[in-house]
Structures are given as C-alpha cells and as structure tokens.
Amino acid sequence: MxxxxxxxxxxxxxxxxxxxxxxxxxxxxxxxxxxxxxxxxxxxxxxxxxxxxxxxxxxxxxxxxxxxxxxxxxxxxxxxxxxxxxxxxxxxxxxxxxxxxxxxxxxxxxxxxxxxxxxxxxxxxxxxxxxxxxNVIKKRHDIYSAKKDIWIKSKNKLVHINFYDPANQILAGVTITSLGENFRIESRIDAKKGYFKQENWVFENIIEQIHAKDSMDYDVKSYDEKIIPLTFKPEDLGEITKKSEEMSFFELKKYxxxxxxxxxxxxxxxxxxxxxxxxxxxxxxxxxxxxxxxxxxxxxxxxxxxxxxxxxxxxxxxxxxxxxxxxxxxxxxxxxxxxxxxxxxxxxxxxxxxxxxx
Incomplete structure (x- = not known):
C-alpha cells in the first residue's frame, strides 16, 4: 500500500x-x-x-x-x-x-x-x-408471539393467529375461542383469513361452533364473511411480531x-x-x-x-x-x-x- x-x-x-x-x-x-x-x-x-x-x-x-x-x-x-x-x-x-x-x-x-x-x-x-x-415498558402481557404464531387474550376471547402479514395487515389461520364461566368453552371460530377494515376485523371462510345449552353438543355454522369485535389493532400485532432485524440472513431464509x-x-x-x-x-x-x-x-x-x-x-x-x-x-x-x-x-x-x- x-x-x-x-x-x-x-x-x-x-x-x-x-x-x-x-x-x-x-x-x-x-x-x-x-x-x-x-x-x-x-x-x-x-x-x-x-x-x-x-x-x-x-x-x-x-x-x-x-x-x-x-x-x-x-x-x-x-x-x-x-x-x-x-x-x-x-x-x-x-x-x-x-x-x-x-x-x-x-x-x-x-x-x-x-x-x-x-x-x-x-x-x-x-x-x-x-x-x-x-413486555416491560409497554406491558403488553395480553399478546404473546413465538416466531410466526401469535396468542392474544381479548376480553373473554383467546385468539390464536397462525401467521400475520404486517405489510398488508392480513391474518391467516385464525382461531377464536370464547370462554364462559369456569373457563368453559362457549364457542370456537376458525377463519382462513382476516383483515382490518373501518376499525373492525373482518374474517373470511369461517366455521363457527357454538356450545348448545344443557348439552355436550355444538351447533356448527359457516359464513363466507363476518365481522368479529376484537380489542387489538394491526399496530398491536405489528409491534409483537418477529421482526426481520431480529433474525440473521440464514435464519430469515429458513423462516x-x-x-x-x-x-x-x-x-x-x-x-x-x-x-x-x-x-x-x-x-x-x-x-x-x-x-x-x-x-x-x-x-x-x-x-x-x-x-x-x-x-x-x-x-x-x-x-x-x-x-x-x-x-x-x-x-x-x-x-x-x-x-x-x-x-x-x-x-x-x-x-x-x-x-x-x-
């Protein structure tokens, strides 16, 4: 040199x-x-x-x-x-x-x-x-994320999201379980896809199972589209999802x-x-x-x-x-x-x- x-x-x-x-x-x-x-x-x-x-x-x-x-x-x-x-x-x-x-x-x-x-x-x-x-500053103990899976407690509902696309704000593989007294399951909703529109979550391709009173059976209904009230918003999910900067190149490639x-x-x-x-x-x-x-x-x-x-x-x-x-x-x-x-x-x-x- x-x-x-x-x-x-x-x-x-x-x-x-x-x-x-x-x-x-x-x-x-x-x-x-x-x-x-x-x-x-x-x-x-x-x-x-x-x-x-x-x-x-x-x-x-x-x-x-x-x-x-x-x-x-x-x-x-x-x-x-x-x-x-x-x-x-x-x-x-x-x-x-x-x-x-x-x-x-x-x-x-x-x-x-x-x-x-x-x-x-x-x-x-x-x-x-x-x-x-x-978890310490914002104290978001109601939302938990592990890689791509997200668990959310929303009032009496327990929401599991299999995948969230933060860019398009789209949910995929959503399961919403409603709990009653003594944590008994009142209903379960399985949706293929969900998106946020006009301050509401809209879900598509839904199968809903509702517990029948005084019985062990469930009434099953299906919907092409349905609005389900939930307390969280897309920005809440964006905060908790796994960020790209938290993964190395090879880890992100595997993901x-x-x-x-x-x-x-x-x-x-x-x-x-x-x-x-x-x-x-x-x-x-x-x-x-x-x-x-x-x-x-x-x-x-x-x-x-x-x-x-x-x-x-x-x-x-x-x-x-x-x-x-x-x-x-x-x-x-x-x-x-x-x-x-x-x-x-x-x-x-x-x-x-x-x-x-x-």
Missing part, C-alpha cells in the same frame, strides 16, 4: 470516527430523553432504560454508517482539494482515480462489517430490546421457506431477505459519490455546500430505497428487484458522476 493510500485512510477513519461517534451519542441522548415519560410510567429503572437504548446502538450503527461514510469521504477529499493536494497529485501525472482505490476498499470493508453485524450482534440486541419495549411450505404469503420477509444483502452494498455507492463530490471545484471553496449535497444525495437514496421496498411489499415488484433497484440506479449515477469529475 502506497504512502498516499495510507494517508487517505488515516484521514478518512479520523473523520468517520468523529462523525459516527457524534451521531450515535446524539441518538442515545435524544432517544433516552424523548422516552423519559414512558420510562417513568413503567417498571423499568432509569439505568435499565439507558441499557434498553444502548441495545439499539449496533442497529443504529449499521443504519447510520452509509451516511457517515459519505460525509467522511466528502470531507477528506474536500480538504485535500482546498489545500491543493489533489492538484499536486494530478500535476505529478497521477490520476485522481488512484485515490478512489482506498475509498473502494473502505466501502467493501464496511459492507462486509454491516453484513457481519446483521448476522451476529444485531439479531441478539434487537430481540432483547424489543422484549424490554413490549421464509417454512412460511411458504405452510401455504402463506412470505413476500414481506422475502423482500427483507434480499434487503439484508442489498443494503450493505450502499457503502460502495456512498464512497464513490463522496469522492466525486469532494473532488469537484466548488468543494475547494465551500466544503459545507459539498456536505449539504452529500446529505441530499443520501436522503434521495433513502427515499428511493424505501419506495422500492414498499413496491416489493405490495407485490408490485419482485423481491429481488425491489431490494436492488435503488442500488443499481445510484451505482450507475455515482459512476457517471465520478467519471465526469475527472
């Missing part, structure tokens, strides 16, 4: 560490203070609440890394541009692309680091964090296979599965975009403008990436395409941006 590459890497990691540390510290303080009232109204101690916030730091590190890489890259190249170091390198007959090599190396390293964290630390910390959130084998729609999780590979790739895009921005002539005189442009580019990526994922969740785009479209678009854009800079 040349001295020039070592110098660039040293400057990059210095600014990246400062930016990333500053953002993470701000996140911890803001998240902790913004939830203070909720912490005080729960059974958790203030030290335990701080631990709950810290558990989310690995996840936030991965989410914030691309933006920090972009800002650090712009800053390093911008300062080299201001001090005429880039001009001196170019005058010596060395292409500016020579400095892009360590930037690409950084992008690849951070992409692998993000994937590694997503496979090891993040599933553990997010599972623990969500457990504290729903998708199991869901599909049981005949349920796993589109949401298939999109997230492809996103686990696609998202770390953004690091390479950010270093290319940051290098092209920092090398521009306007960055020499006004680095804050270059940083602002970097922030705008990062924001545009997040908007497009989120939009494409939403189209994947809605089955408008295949899972693979929805996860990779933003990456391919911005990779081509950043490459053209960098070539035009030279």
């Amino acid at each position: 040349s001295c020039l590459h070592k110098y660039w890497l040293k400057e990059f990691f210095k600014f990246f560490s400062i930016i990333q540390l500053l953002i993470l510290v701000l996140f911890v303080f803001i998240d902790y203070l913004s939830r203070m009232e909720r912490f005080l109204n729960s059974d958790i101690s203030l030290i335990g609440a701080l631990g709950y916030v810290v558990l989310k730091v690995p996840f936030m590190f991965v989410q914030l890394t691309p933006a920090s890489i972009l800002l650090a890259t712009i800053t390093v190249f911008g300062l080299m541009n201001r001090s005429n170091e880039l001009l001196a390198i170019k005058s010596s007959g060395i292409s500016l692309y020579f400095l892009v090599k360590p930037a690409l190396l950084v992008g690849v390293i951070f992409a692998m680091l993000m994937f590694f964290l997503g496979e090891t630390i993040i599933p553990v910390t997010m599972t623990k964090s969500n457990y504290i959130k729903y 998708v296979t199991k869901v599909e084998e049981e005949g349920y729609d796993a589109t949401t999780y298939k999109v997230d599965l492809n996103g686990k590979i696609a998202f770390p790739f953004i690091c390479i895009i950010m270093v290319l975009t940051g290098a092209a921005t920092g090398m521009r002539s306007f960055a020499k005189d006004n680095i804050p403008v270059a940083i602002a442009i970097g922030v705008v580019i990062s924001f545009m990526y997040w908007v497009m990436y989120g939009f494409c994922l939403s189209m994947g969740y809605g089955t408008i785009l295949p899972p693979v395409i929805s996860a990779w479209t933003a990456n391919l678009f911005f990779l081509a854009l950043s490459a053209l941006y960098l070539i035009n800079t030279e």
Whole structure:
C-alpha cells in the first residue's frame, strides 16, 4: 500500500470516527430523553432504560454508517482539494482515480462489517430490546408471539393467529375461542383469513361452533364473511411480531421457506431477505459519490455546500430505497428487484458522476 493510500485512510477513519461517534451519542441522548415519560410510567429503572437504548446502538450503527461514510469521504477529499493536494497529485501525472482505490476498499470493508453485524450482534440486541419495549415498558402481557404464531387474550376471547402479514395487515389461520364461566368453552371460530377494515376485523371462510345449552353438543355454522369485535389493532400485532432485524440472513431464509411450505404469503420477509444483502452494498455507492463530490471545484471553496449535497444525495437514496421496498411489499415488484433497484440506479449515477469529475 502506497504512502498516499495510507494517508487517505488515516484521514478518512479520523473523520468517520468523529462523525459516527457524534451521531450515535446524539441518538442515545435524544432517544433516552424523548422516552423519559414512558420510562417513568413503567417498571423499568432509569439505568435499565439507558441499557434498553444502548441495545439499539449496533442497529443504529449499521443504519447510520452509509451516511457517515459519505460525509467522511466528502470531507477528506474536500480538504485535500482546498489545500491543493489533489492538484499536486494530478500535476505529478497521477490520476485522481488512484485515490478512489482506498475509498473502494473502505466501502467493501464496511459492507462486509454491516453484513457481519446483521448476522451476529444485531439479531441478539434487537430481540432483547424489543422484549424490554413490549413486555416491560409497554406491558403488553395480553399478546404473546413465538416466531410466526401469535396468542392474544381479548376480553373473554383467546385468539390464536397462525401467521400475520404486517405489510398488508392480513391474518391467516385464525382461531377464536370464547370462554364462559369456569373457563368453559362457549364457542370456537376458525377463519382462513382476516383483515382490518373501518376499525373492525373482518374474517373470511369461517366455521363457527357454538356450545348448545344443557348439552355436550355444538351447533356448527359457516359464513363466507363476518365481522368479529376484537380489542387489538394491526399496530398491536405489528409491534409483537418477529421482526426481520431480529433474525440473521440464514435464519430469515429458513423462516421464509417454512412460511411458504405452510401455504402463506412470505413476500414481506422475502423482500427483507434480499434487503439484508442489498443494503450493505450502499457503502460502495456512498464512497464513490463522496469522492466525486469532494473532488469537484466548488468543494475547494465551500466544503459545507459539498456536505449539504452529500446529505441530499443520501436522503434521495433513502427515499428511493424505501419506495422500492414498499413496491416489493405490495407485490408490485419482485423481491429481488425491489431490494436492488435503488442500488443499481445510484451505482450507475455515482459512476457517471465520478467519471465526469475527472
């Protein structure tokens, strides 16, 4: 590795560490203070609440890394541009692309680091964090989730949901058991599908068994569609269901296979599965975009403008990436395409941006 590459890497990691540390510290303080009232109204101690916030730091590190890489890259190249170091390198007959090599190396390293964290630390910390959130802070003891199965106590009803699609807010394989005095079963409803409409749960393909008085028999009825009053809403289920970030890539892949084998729609999780590979790739895009921005002539005189442009580019990526994922969740785009479209678009854009800079 040349001295020039070592110098660039040293400057990059210095600014990246400062930016990333500053953002993470701000996140911890803001998240902790913004939830203070909720912490005080729960059974958790203030030290335990701080631990709950810290558990989310690995996840936030991965989410914030691309933006920090972009800002650090712009800053390093911008300062080299201001001090005429880039001009001196170019005058010596060395292409500016020579400095892009360590930037690409950084992008690849951070992409692998993000994937590694997503496979090891993040599933553990997010599972623990969500457990504290729903069972200690929000005290949701009436809803219990184990992988895809959900158990809910709703007044005198015990509800079992075999599968919940959080993107489309659809229930599948629902069993509702109504209990009477001494926990005797009064009725049982089995529904193939359910959805939330106009503040009510509507179920389809229903078989209802009602216990006949003074008898051990049950009256059986069937309905194509029926509204059944329940106390929980889709957001309650969304909070308690197993999140994709709580699973590693291979665990999520195994989960998708199991869901599909049981005949349920796993589109949401298939999109997230492809996103686990696609998202770390953004690091390479950010270093290319940051290098092209920092090398521009306007960055020499006004680095804050270059940083602002970097922030705008990062924001545009997040908007497009989120939009494409939403189209994947809605089955408008295949899972693979929805996860990779933003990456391919911005990779081509950043490459053209960098070539035009030279």
